[in-house]
Amino acid sequence: MEAFTRLDAAAAPLPLANIDTDQIIPKQFLKIVDRKGLAKGLFYDLRFDDDGRERPDFVLNQPTYKGAGVLIAGDNFGCGSSREHAPWALMDFGIKAVVSTSFADIFYNNCFQNGLLPVVLKADEVRQLMDEARGGNHVVSIDLEAQTVTSPSGAVFGFQIDPQRKAKMLKGLDAIGETLEAAKDIDTYEMKRALAQPWLEGA
Amino acid sequence: MPPMPGKTLYDKIWDAHVVAEQDGEAILYIDLHLIHEVTTPQAFAGLRANRRAVRRPDRTLAVADHNIPTEGQGLGVDAVADDEARLQLQTLGRNVEDYGIEYFQMGDIRNGIVHVVGPEQGRTQPGMTIVCGDSHTSTHGAFGALAHGIGTSEVEHVLATQTLRQKKAKNFRIRIEGEPAPGVGAKDYALAIIGEIGTAGGTGYVIEYAGSAVRALSMEGRMTLCNLTIEGGARAGLVAPDETTFEYLKGRPSTPKGGAWEMALGYWKSFFSDDDAVFDREIVLDAAKIAPTVTWGTSPEDVVAVTGAVPAPESFATPDKRASAERALGYMGLTAGQPITEAKIDVVFIGSCTNSRIEDLRAAAKVAAKALEGGRKVADGVRAMVVPGSGLVRAQAEEEGLDAVFRTAGFEWREPGCSMCLAMNPDKLEPGQRCASTSNRNFEGRQGRGGRTHLMSPAMAAAAAIAGHIADVRDFL
Ligand code: SF4
Numbered sequence: 001m002e003a004f005t006r007l008d009a010a011a012a013p014l015p016l017a018n019i020d021t022d023q024i025i026p027k028q029f030l031k032i033v034d035r036k037g038l039a040k041g042l043f044y045d046l047r048f049d050d051d052g053r054e055r056p057d058f059v060l061n062q063p064t065y066k067g068a069g070v071l072i073a074g075d076n077f078g079c080g081s082s083r084e085h086a087p088w089a090l091m092d093f094g095i096k097a098v099v100s101t102s103f104a105d106i107f108y109n110n111c112f113q114n115g116l117l118p119v120v121l122k123a124d125e126v127r128q129l130m131d132e133a134r135g136g137n138h139v140v141s142i143d144l145e146a147q148t149v150t151s152p153s154g155a156v157f158g159f160q161i162d163p164q165r166k167a168k169m170l171k172g173l174d175a176i177g178e179t180l181e182a183a184k185d186i187d188t189y190e191m192k193r194a195l196a197q198p199w200l201e202g203a
Numbered sequence: 204m205p206p207m208p209g210k211t212l213y214d215k216i217w218d219a220h221v222v223a224e225q226d227g228e229a230i231l232y233i234d235l236h237l238i239h240e241v242t243t244p245q246a247f248a249g250l251r252a253n254r255r256a257v258r259r260p261d262r263t264l265a266v267a268d269h270n271i272p273t274e275g276q277g278l279g280v281d282a283v284a285d286d287e288a289r290l291q292l293q294t295l296g297r298n299v300e301d302y303g304i305e306y307f308q309m310g311d312i313r314n315g316i317v318h319v320v321g322p323e324q325g326r327t328q329p330g331m332t333i334v335c336g337d338s339h340t341s342t343h344g345a346f347g348a349l350a351h352g353i354g355t356s357e358v359e360h361v362l363a364t365q366t367l368r369q370k371k372a373k374n375f376r377i378r379i380e381g382e383p384a385p386g387v388g389a390k391d392y393a394l395a396i397i398g399e400i401g402t403a404g405g406t407g408y409v410i411e412y413a414g415s416a417v418r419a420l421s422m423e424g425r426m427t428l429c430n431l432t433i434e435g436g437a438r439a440g441l442v443a444p445d446e447t448t449f450e451y452l453k454g455r456p457s458t459p460k461g462g463a464w465e466m467a468l469g470y471w472k473s474f475f476s477d478d479d480a481v482f483d484r485e486i487v488l489d490a491a492k493i494a495p496t497v498t499w500g501t502s503p504e505d506v507v508a509v510t511g512a513v514p515a516p517e518s519f520a521t522p523d524k525r526a527s528a529e530r531a532l533g534y535m536g537l538t539a540g541q542p543i544t545e546a547k548i549d550v551v552f553i554g555s556c557t558n559s560r561i562e563d564l565r566a567a568a569k570v571a572a573k574a575l576e577g578g579r580k581v582a583d584g585v586r587a588m589v590v591p592g593s594g595l596v597r598a599q600a601e602e603e604g605l606d607a608v609f610r611t612a613g614f615e616w617r618e619p620g621c622s623m624c625l626a627m628n629p630d631k632l633e634p635g636q637r638c639a640s641t642s643n644r645n646f647e648g649r650q651g652r653g654g655r656t657h658l659m660s661p662a663m664a665a666a667a668a669i670a671g672h673i674a675d676v677r678d679f680l
Contacts, residue, residue, distance in 0.1 A: 033244035199459035
């Protein structure tokens with residue numbers, strides 16, 4: 001998992017409430033062998049019409065927002081099925097943080113397993129960000145260490161986050177990350193093993 | 204100070220691999236990581252998403268086995284008809300290339316079922332820790348290696364760190380003593396053990412197999428025994444290495460040579476359970492009392508001697524068991540009290556990581572040859588297929604003329620792979636078809652939707668092919 005410290009990125013406004021994980025990534029994309037390919041299925045039915053053509057009015061289809069790194073979404077984002085493909089798809093598309101007034105529980109958890117930062121702000125703050133993101137300048141800054149979101153116009157909003165989750169996110173620690181904290185021990189073990197069982201070196 | 208109690212074989216391998224302890228879990232070093240096409244795509248995707256490297260590509264080996272067809276392998280991956288299977292194979296091909304991992308591709312003579320290939324190449328060695336995203340990784344325990352299956356997230360963990368986070372299991376020893384009757388072997392031992400302890404009897408344990416009957420087994424037999432350990436609920440099975448082990452390993456492509464061989468031998472010989480080692484559980488079986496064994500139901504613990512009858516659901520102790528026996532009889536199309544030899548067979552499958560090695564094929568071919576001498580062949584209406592465990596097993600069998608025996612007797616001689624063990628490739632049972640199978644799982648639908656599986660040894664499966672029904676191999680020897 002990549003560490004999340006600070007992000008300066010274009011923010012895309014998606015003023016819809018109750019976006020469920022089926023909408024985020026429909027089930028026909030779950031058979032994929034590679035999380036990497038999931039971007040194409042992100043918000044599939046919102047992004048494409050029945051003939052598979054892009055819907056020009058959908059925010060992520062507009063040239064200004066194609067490279068967005070932050071999503072500003074309506075209430076209760078990520079409800080429904082527990083599929084971890086939802087954060088995978090968002091991240092694969094390039095979204096690194098989602099800002100909303102609230103998130104569904106399982107989705108919120110899944111975000112932390114994958115290094116996607118869910119940020120909870122107050123309703124009026126989300127509304128202000130949403131409005132500003134529609135304007136000419138739509139770059140927001142998120143500072144996890146300081147727990148702040150800075151709007152394009154420079155307004156600063158603080159947010160809350162569980163300290164342990166924050167610590168792991170700042171270091172980019174998942175189970176693998178945690179084990180890699182013991183990387184020195186692994187190095188030492190391998191050195192000793194190379195001496196004791198040289199026949200296992202260089203296959 | 205009181206003397207330290209002795210250590211078990213499992214304790215010794217464990218202790219030799221603990222890198223560190225974190226939050227009550229050990230970080231265990233992994234010596235060998237085997238990978239295949241089905242359980243790895245998301246693991247590699249995870250590595251990519253996190254920009255992680257494979258820590259020890261040199262300690263990782265890839266094969267293509269689970270979903271490959273058992274004919275036309277020389278045509279290559281692009282010729283695989285099933286879209287999803289082809290995509291998984293192509294994905295593995297790309298992953299091993301990107302990360303510099305050795306890969307025996309479909310069609311390579313060294314390719315085959317992952318648990319046949321590792322030992323055959325001499326990758327599997329005593330005292331090692333071995334993992335693979337497949338539950339029958341327990342097979343490699345036959346060499347005195349701690350080996351078990353892992354999930355996809357753990358595959359990613361091992362790729363990235365060459366370690367696994369683990370809690371230690373308990374020690375269970377199963378001793379099989381004495382001499383078996385003719386026609387009885389490792390598969391019968393294994394089925395008898397599962398019948399005795401149940402499919403959850405080994406949960407939470409690592410099982411060490413010992414006793415004179417285990418010592419007398421070839422490496423192939425020991426692999427069959429350890430392979431089926433997982434069906435008894437234990438993640439790993441072990442047999443302490445001895446001369447049989449070293450003899451098997453000597454001269455294999457990846458075993459040490461010259462001075463290194465002597466050095467390795469010294470190390471390997473330290474892996475045995477001390478005389479005063481304490482086991483949390485122990486049982487003893489008399490080999491002489493074990494008959495050729497088959498399964499009648501839909502769980503590997505549903506076993507019966509070939510001379511026996513299908514049990515009545517009322518004979519089971521608990522309501523749950525009675526209910527599942529009832530359901531199993533219905534699914535299997537059998538009646539309580541019916542001699543098991545009355546079960547007519549439609550398909551015979553000789554293969555899988557349980558029983559597709561050269562010795563297994565020899566045992567089956569012996570029955571086929573004997574039948575040919577008596578002017579008999581595979582019974583009318585029976586489709587019998589032999590799927591060698593690897594390209595090398597196939598080649599060796601051909602050198603010994605076994606393929607000719609099989610073909611003449613009416614068996615199909617296929618190319619290597621998992622095949623009808625899990626029916627992810629085109630080799631599948633039709634609904635209602637009954638199969639005498641040398642594989643390891645008789646679950647509902649395992650070999651194809653609605654298919655009925657009877658597990659048994661290769662010799663027994665060959666006998667069933669000739670007879671057209673489940674048969675006692677002793678009548679064919
Ligand atoms: S032969 Fe069957 S049990 Fe063995 S590895 Fe293949 S699918 Fe798994």
